[in-house]
Amino acid sequence: MAQRVRRIKLGSQGLEVSAQGLGCMGMSAVYGPPKPEEDMIALIHHAVHTAGVTFLDTSDVYGPFTNETLLGKALKGGVREKVELATKFGFSFADEKLEIHGDPAYVRAACEGSLKRLDIDCIDLYYQHRSDTRVPIEVTIGELKKLVEEGKIKYIGLSEASASTIRRAHVVHPITAVQLEWSLWSRDVEEEIIPTCRELGIGIVAYSPLGRGFFSSGPKFVEDLPTNDFRKFLPRFQPENMVHNKTVFERVNEMATRKGCTSSQLALAWVHHQGKDVCPIPGTTKIENINQNIGALSVKLNPDEMAELESFASEDAVKGERYMESIPTWKNSETPPFSSWKSV
Known part of the structure; x- marks a missing residue:
């Protein structure tokens, strides 16, 4: 019997989720070819029913669209009532070019599309996946606020947003959660x-x-990735950077051996120890990894161990950016002032 995950409050508006979620992207896209649908549905059911991992994360861009459709199928048979479902909007591919949209018409159309693919009446947590630097954040959140009032979404989130964008959004409607990359070797958000x-x-x-x-x-693991796996192209995984970055893993792995856990459990435990307001959402396509990941909740770290871990992955210890230059992050997520907006 696998360990079951405790519950936490996420944000201040009443959303409660499992203390560890499940990122579903890799089941359908980005990390190599799509995985067998029946296997992924079985994995989701194991996460929810056996492990108590009920916070599921997807996006319309994963596939695109196929990951939401997969989750829609997995939610059948009474599963929907047991989970907190998060999805995202904002990315689109026009003429094979990546674009970001946050205008009201797009926000509404994206939400309707996600509801249809997920085959649900209401999205628990709806994120703007990236900020549209052409549209004031107040305009985007204003439309999301309407969707809350209409009962199509319960809570609003942002992803990869700057501090100033978060503040401006929160004035229009309370933001429940911000999704960001945070790990031992991605600490620029701190x-x-x-x-x-x-x-x-x-x-x-x-x-x-x-x-x-x-x-x-x-x-x-990078050597064994399929040719169409997105990670093969990330700066940190390039040979010239990996020669340096492998030392970070070696040190974490050595400490994990001393602690009697796996390196992934130790790295995940570090995130859990950041506070009760933090919910990591590791993705996987294997049931054994779900069981191993929730084992991280039992790994206890004292202040000295936290400091030791952080010394392994200090800012100058990691070589390479998180993404290629073509992928926007919070560092370039500023939106125009609201006073500049002219609605069409």
Whole structure:
């Protein structure tokens, strides 16, 4: 019998989720070819029914669209009532070019599309996946607020948003959660974004808490990735950077051996120890990994051990950016002032 995950409050508006969620992207896209649908539905059911991992994360861009359709099928048979479902909007592919949209018409159409693919009446947590730098955040959140009032979404979230964007959004309607990349080797959010969320009572959802698989298997896993796996192109996984970055894994793995846990459990435990307002959402396509990941909740770290871990992955210890230059992050997520907006 697998360990079951405790519950936490996410944000200040009443949303309650499992203390660890499940990122579903890799089941359908980005990390190699789509996995067998029946296997992924069985995995989701194991996460919910056996492990108590009820916070499921997807997006319309995963596939695109196919991951939401998969989750829609997995939610049948009484599963919907047991989960907190998060999805996202904002990315679109026009003429094979990646674009970001946050205008009201797009927001509404994206929400309707997700509701249809998920085959549900209401989305629990709806994130703007990335900020549209052409549209004031107040305009985007204003439309999301209408969707809350209409009962189509319960809570509003942001992903990869700057501190100033978060503050401006929160004035229009309370933001329940901000999703951001946070792990031992992705800590640039700690200076300004994390304190802003905590000041405003906003929950923090940490994606890629295992460094996209790096803290599970170390540098060797990159060699075995399929040719269409997105991770093959990330700066940190390039040979010239991996020669340096492998030392981070080796040190974490050595400490995990001393602690009697796996390297992934130790890296994930570090995220859990950041606070009760933090929910990591590691993704996986294997049931054994779900069981191993929730084992991280039992790994206890004292202040000295936390400091030791952080010394392994200090800012100058990791080489390479998180993403390629073509992928926007919170560092370039500022939107125009509301006074500049002219509705069409």
